Amino acid sequence: MIEVKSSTSVKDYHYDDLAVQAFAVKAAGIPLASISLAHIDSSWVYPGNNDYCGLLKENDLTEETLSRTDEVNEWIIQAQNIAAQPIEPAIETGNQCFSPFECSFYSYCSRNEPKPEYPIVWLPRFPSAKVEKLAVQGIDDLRNVPDELLNDQQLRVKTHTLANTVFFDAAGAASDLAAYPLPAYFLDFETIQFAVPVWKGTRPYQQMVFQFSLHRLDASGQLEHTEFLDLSGYDPSESFTQSLIAAFSGQGPVFVYNAGFETARIRELAERFPSLSQPLLAINARVVDLLPVARKRYYHPSQQGSWSIKKVLPAVVPELRYDTLNGVQDGGMAMDAFLEGIRLDTPPERKAQIEQQLLAYCKLDTYAMVRLWQVFSGRTDSKL
The missing domain is CATH 3.30.420 (Nucleotidyltransferase; domain 5)
Structure with missing residues (x-):
């Protein structure tokens, strides 16, 4: 089995993806002799005439992927247990909703959460570490961000946004x-x-x-x-x-x-x-x-x-x-x-x-x- 990705390298989340794909294939009764992940080689130059040999670079991940069968099975059991509950779990949204990509259910899960009138994300080049630290303190609105945490440009954005000037x-x-x-x-x-x-x-x-x-x-x-x-x-x-x-x-x-x-x-x-x-x-x-x-x-x-x-x-x-x-x-x-x-x-x-x-x-x-x-x-x- 070769899982083909449009990325130009192997990403961390690809390992989980490949483990799930391999589990599903094996569960369907198809034996797998090898498991690879192929991604685009960005240094390759197209020679023309529909000759695409060399476009993809393969990475053999057979041993690592097959060793995670029990781990994937545990994921499935956990998911089935949650799905079987009569009431959805009360879990707040957070960084997990955007890693490695934004979850398609984010708007649903965040529908009842209060939205800041002046979101911190409006601060230009404000480090994510500071955003997370403020979130722990319950701060997600510009009005509550201490001025001493901001550089001149960020302070200007805060000041003129709040004053509407x-x-x-x-x-x-x-x-x-x-x-x-x-x-x-x-x-x-x-x-x-x-x-x-x-x-x-x-x-x-x-x-x-x-x-x-x-x-x-x-x-x-x-x-x-x-x-x-x-x-x-x-x-x-x-x-x-x-x-x-x-x-x-x-x-x-x-x-x-x-x-x-x-x-x-x-x-x-x-x-x-x-x-x-x-x-x-x-x-x-x-x-x-x-x-x-x-x-x-x-x-x-x-x-x-x-x-x-x-x-x-x-x-x-x-x-x-x-x-x-x-x-x-x-x-x-x-x-x-x-x-x-x-x-x-x-x-x-x-x-x-x-x-x-x-x-x-x-x-x-x-x-x-x-x-x-x-x-x-x-x-x-x-x-x-």
Whole structure:
């Protein structure tokens, strides 16, 4: 028996899973000569032509799995005893409800538990150990978290959330951006990851670029837009790269939101296409991240401790919202739409609809950055 997982290594909870699977197979009267767990080898490169030899890496766990038969049988007895009780056990929810994943019954089990009005989880980067320690003391609401446990950012979130006020260091934000004169570019990528690669020369779970949106704001306040999207089903990487380089016709800062993502993709493209590495890395050298500016200089209670652009944009520019978009409203939906768009059996009219939805979504991402830049740099008198 080979249990196949989509992970890239053997996880602790896989051992329990395999023990249960083996128990069930043996109980059904099927003898097992060996028991293995196979997972994806993330270093493997797809050679093309449907040759997937080497995609999976097998781990022989026969001895360890078969030695746990009595343990699994005890689990079953315990479960049957609980199921036979006329009243469900009174057990509070806790960390066990989320390990290794969230239990599908969590909403049911927590339905009668009091919900904090201002959950501690809104505190950014607040250690789980501190959350657990406070929970033991019955503290799960921001109002009861001692200030001395919080850093400056966490304290700011607590203070302005409870007071329902906006924090905006306008002078600081303008100073942060003053070093980057116009013209300026605003860039965003969309990517897809395949557990099983579909394009030659790519690895499992490799971030594959398929779309970009680029706004250019010149010194006179004129805004131009360039975009790329490939729904052909072929590897879009090279045409994406060529189009991206061509879109940068002049100098100026390249604003992104969370620079680690776009700059990593550009470095990967530079490695894949060495002849294009120089102009690609030149783009990276111009990248300026708007996320640290937002995180340091702005906070609205509606963000609930998050500085994702999906939270920041409607707070800073209320007239712009992702939930008003048709079809695609976030990165996950963009990936799903792309997968549907490249399928051979997707009707042309549906493909055209997907294309428009993806273009509108990615365009809003970069226009959102333009508007955030406008507010943070103190240029709200400009019409964009």
